[in-house]
Amino acid sequence: MLTRDQARDIFDRIRKLSSADEVEVLFSGGKFALTRFANNTIHQNVAEENHTVSVRTVFGGRTARASTNRFDDDSLRRVVASSESLAKLQHPDPDLLPMPDSQEAEGTGASLVSTRPSPSRYFEQTAAITPQLRAEGVKKIVDVARRHKLTTAGIVSRAESVEGIFNSRGLSAWHTQTLAEISITMLATDSSGWQKANSPDVANLDPLVLAEAAAKKAIESANPQEIPAGKYTVILEPAAVLDIVGFMFWDYSGMAILDQRSFLTGRIGTQLFGENITIWDDVTHPLQTGSPFDGEGVRRQRLPLVENGVVKRVVYARATAERMKRSEHKDKVGPIAATGHGFALPNEMGEMACNIVFATPQNPQTVAAMIASTERGVLVTRLWYIREVDPFEKILTGMTRDGTFLVENGRVRGGVRNFRFNQSLIHMLSNVEAMSVPQRSCGEESFDMVAPAMKVCDFSFTEATKF
Amino acid sequence: MQQIANWALNVATMRGASYADARIVSQRSRALTTKNGRVGSASDSESMGMSVRVLADGAWGFAASEDLSRPGVEASAARAVEIARASAQVKQQDVRLALEKGVTAEWTTPHAIDPFSIPVERNIALLLNVDSELRAVAGVTLAETNLNFNREEQWFVSSEGSDIHQTKYSAGAGYTAYVFAGNELQKRSYPNSYGGQWQNKGYELIEELKLIENARRIAEEAVALHHAEQCPEGVFDIILDSSQLGLQIHESIGHPIELDRVLGMEANFAGTSFLTLDKLRTLRYGSEMVNVVADARQEHGPGLGTFGFDDEGVPGQCTPIITNGLFTGYLSSRETAHTIGESRSGGTLRAEGWNRLPMIRMTNISLLPGEKPLTLEQLIASTDHGILMQTNRSWSIDDKRYNFQFGCEIGWEIKSGKRARMVKNPSYSGITTEFWSSLDAICSRDEWILWGTPNCGKGQPQQVMGTGHGAAPSRFRGIKVGSAYKGS
Numbered sequence: 001m002l003t004r005d006q007a008r009d010i011f012d013r014i015r016k017l018s019s020a021d022e023v024e025v026l027f028s029g030g031k032f033a034l035t036r037f038a039n040n041t042i043h044q045n046v047a048e049e050n051h052t053v054s055v056r057t058v059f060g061g062r063t064a065r066a067s068t069n070r071f072d073d074d075s076l077r078r079v080v081a082s083s084e085s086l087a088k089l090q091h092p093d094p095d096l097l098p099m100p101d102s103q104e105a106e107g108t109g110a111s112l113v114s115t116r117p118s119p120s121r122y123f124e125q126t127a128a129i130t131p132q133l134r135a136e137g138v139k140k141i142v143d144v145a146r147r148h149k150l151t152t153a154g155i156v157s158r159a160e161s162v163e164g165i166f167n168s169r170g171l172s173a174w175h176t177q178t179l180a181e182i183s184i185t186m187l188a189t190d191s192s193g194w195q196k197a198n199s200p201d202v203a204n205l206d207p208l209v210l211a212e213a214a215a216k217k218a219i220e221s222a223n224p225q226e227i228p229a230g231k232y233t234v235i236l237e238p239a240a241v242l243d244i245v246g247f248m249f250w251d252y253s254g255m256a257i258l259d260q261r262s263f264l265t266g267r268i269g270t271q272l273f274g275e276n277i278t279i280w281d282d283v284t285h286p287l288q289t290g291s292p293f294d295g296e297g298v299r300r301q302r303l304p305l306v307e308n309g310v311v312k313r314v315v316y317a318r319a320t321a322e323r324m325k326r327s328e329h330k331d332k333v334g335p336i337a338a339t340g341h342g343f344a345l346p347n348e349m350g351e352m353a354c355n356i357v358f359a360t361p362q363n364p365q366t367v368a369a370m371i372a373s374t375e376r377g378v379l380v381t382r383l384w385y386i387r388e389v390d391p392f393e394k395i396l397t398g399m400t401r402d403g404t405f406l407v408e409n410g411r412v413r414g415g416v417r418n419f420r421f422n423q424s425l426i427h428m429l430s431n432v433e434a435m436s437v438p439q440r441s442c443g444e445e446s447f448d449m450v451a452p453a454m455k456v457c458d459f460s461f462t463e464a465t466k467f
Numbered sequence: 468m469q470q471i472a473n474w475a476l477n478v479a480t481m482r483g484a485s486y487a488d489a490r491i492v493s494q495r496s497r498a499l500t501t502k503n504g505r506v507g508s509a510s511d512s513e514s515m516g517m518s519v520r521v522l523a524d525g526a527w528g529f530a531a532s533e534d535l536s537r538p539g540v541e542a543s544a545a546r547a548v549e550i551a552r553a554s555a556q557v558k559q560q561d562v563r564l565a566l567e568k569g570v571t572a573e574w575t576t577p578h579a580i581d582p583f584s585i586p587v588e589r590n591i592a593l594l595l596n597v598d599s600e601l602r603a604v605a606g607v608t609l610a611e612t613n614l615n616f617n618r619e620e621q622w623f624v625s626s627e628g629s630d631i632h633q634t635k636y637s638a639g640a641g642y643t644a645y646v647f648a649g650n651e652l653q654k655r656s657y658p659n660s661y662g663g664q665w666q667n668k669g670y671e672l673i674e675e676l677k678l679i680e681n682a683r684r685i686a687e688e689a690v691a692l693h694h695a696e697q698c699p700e701g702v703f704d705i706i707l708d709s710s711q712l713g714l715q716i717h718e719s720i721g722h723p724i725e726l727d728r729v730l731g732m733e734a735n736f737a738g739t740s741f742l743t744l745d746k747l748r749t750l751r752y753g754s755e756m757v758n759v760v761a762d763a764r765q766e767h768g769p770g771l772g773t774f775g776f777d778d779e780g781v782p783g784q785c786t787p788i789i790t791n792g793l794f795t796g797y798l799s800s801r802e803t804a805h806t807i808g809e810s811r812s813g814g815t816l817r818a819e820g821w822n823r824l825p826m827i828r829m830t831n832i833s834l835l836p837g838e839k840p841l842t843l844e845q846l847i848a849s850t851d852h853g854i855l856m857q858t859n860r861s862w863s864i865d866d867k868r869y870n871f872q873f874g875c876e877i878g879w880e881i882k883s884g885k886r887a888r889m890v891k892n893p894s895y896s897g898i899t900t901e902f903w904s905s906l907d908a909i910c911s912r913d914e915w916i917l918w919g920t921p922n923c924g925k926g927q928p929q930q931v932m933g934t935g936h937g938a939a940p941s942r943f944r945g946i947k948v949g950s951a952y953k954g955s
Contacts, residue, residue: 032928033550034927034928035553035554036735037557038730038731038733038734039559039731039732040557041557041559042553042555042557042558043527043554043732044527044824044826044927045526045527045529045550045551045553045554046529046550046823046824046928047529047530047531047546047547048530048532048822049533049534050514050516050531050822065508065511066510066511066513067510067511068512068513069513069514069515069516069533070515070533075513078513082511083511085587086510089509089587089588090506090591093505093506130553131528131549131553131554132553132556134553135553135554135556138557139556139557153732153733153735154735155735155927157927183735183736183927185734185735187731192734194735259502259503259609260608260609260645260647260652261645261647346506346509347508348500348508384738384865385863385866386863387861387862387863387874389860389861389874389894389951390892390952391652392650392651392652393650395951395952397863397872397874399863399870401865401866402866418865418870420865420872420896422950422951422953462951462953463872463896463950464870465865465869466869466870467867
């Protein structure tokens, strides 16, 4: 894998090739391997090594980017020339700031926010996972499926990645990380169950525990009955929570407010959700992953996005923060400062809150306790194919999948046919009756986060499907 | 390049692979966007590398690397064999490949103008002109435009003697006008939403799209939506414009006919399919008027699913998918063809790039146009009461591809054969086979457009692929409208 010293050498070569006022080079890539299984058989098994160097040049307020995965002299010369020629064709951008130096990127200026060091996210034992070890993990999962007379499909993967940035003002930042992941679907004749988990440290993953949990769901949801669509109390497991709430975090962005495409426009500082909802953006949380700096190398800050249901603030790239300070919105958006959430420049989206951590509720409940207190409701394992129906009311549609159960009189009564929902996120987060202790969660519809299970009343299922 | 690929094949076969292929791919792309009068992003990217796919001990292995040196290539090949042997520890039966003759071939996307030959300043000027037209309409709060060009050159060499050199070009362009007012955000896009129109063509596509000519109308419609009534809820006859119908085909026909989904290979992520093998040539998928093909040949048109050969060296073909309403074909590969009694692959295996495993992907999945002359205006004139819906805004379907719900940017209530009024937030939902069985009119060839969907996701690790969908505006009877806003 590319080392920081090798990257610095490439950066030095690029600087010598460029005549730009400023030069910034991003590095990304690593080694990735994934074993995929279905029908109790490994059917796909892949490994990849790739690194990309991405060069941004600046000439008098004009900037552009070019990328390549070839590091020989000719390729670097070509990528620099491409970046420079694209940059020179731009109109000067009055909002473009000088690249940050190390001091600014570390947030040592007058910061409105707090920082703490990120824990190490590179584990040798994860990097050392071989195809043989992945196959052994799959075999354990298949054995569980066979024991329960089920069919299984899923993945076992490992990744070793780097993210780095160097610029001509002396900034340099480097992040390495490993990630092991297991995702399992267990299939019965007319039902299915699912579990997924990942961690930088493979020691935190147990394929047997995940396989047994997925198998239990498949078995217990067999012979699903059809119950009518309507408003139900739902118990959303953490994966289902992150699947749906992930769709709102693009809007916690200064640029989205400036563009008037955020559902938070005019709503910051208001009681938008229930008082039991508090959400942080915190890359340093021990259960989080990812690099501690953004696309310009600025350190990611720890921020309260929502406190007791009141939206407190949004995140900012450097330039967005400066624009916001001059805008008509400046007095209605809470604190304005670069927070270390910017995308690599140039881009049109600005920034995004992507290190989401839900605060632990005052009286956390387990999923079992939520079920026990429910007279009639639906237990949801995961959600699928979620899309935005209404961007301002934040109405989302999607389906339940792989383990949807009827709950009656405090007990799970068996599987039900999957539902389509059309649900406002604002209403949903105003109707949360109980939450579990947040845990590291992953799904397929949104990015990983530290999220709780939730019990929500009046959740709107509008149709049922055929299975 | 052939020599580099042969280094890989030699090592793979020496280490015991019964089959091996190598793909060396060089990709180049350019992406330009504007937002509210400024360039939003301007970027060029290049990527090159090689992958080796092998069968050893009856199981698959795959390794990819950016390193094209001889030691690097040989290490990749050895890794692929090692991975295949690990795969073989958890298998039920050996992989069987349908026979395919090795070929030596050259193929290039027909194109009039190399898009990378057009000066960037001309591209940016075009986008800023469009932007200016959009924002000239009072009320527009956000204008976004995009231009995208791609070139992919691939050398495919297999242990069965294939040596195929293929170069594909694609282009895409579009824009959106947003209007935020009160507590509502409305938008209109042209020629389609989520990136516009995409085809396997050169710069000539951009010239054909008439981007500037349509900008003011689109912006005016976005503003007018704020004064339109909410689309009524109930059961209506609906007419879908060709772009929305293209996405309907993609989701409710294209995905369920992927044979890997049907066989359970995608069960953990993309899902399975209601089209179990017993339904081939027995299921009535739609009304008698429904004729759908999967056609990768150039004669079908310059779709994102058009190519000379797929990524395991099988020529592009046309497969009848639905014939007079009867389900007649799947999308298949060399590995899966035998499961439907076919001796040859349907030629649909494609990979996102050099570092991804080829998998079954839609080619151009198209609803053939009506044979009798019928324009959209004539179709509207023959509709007593219904809703015309245009341009997709949201899309969702379950993991077996039964229940779907689509929202569109704009609707028009039709009364007595005329567009009576504009309606906002139109949506419709249904069950796939019931929906296609309700089709009773398809406009003819003059209204047929081969749309490009550049963002189809599938697989683990996920791959994004371009697919093509030809469609003419069509009418569906008795469809559920408006559930999206019903209960929230």
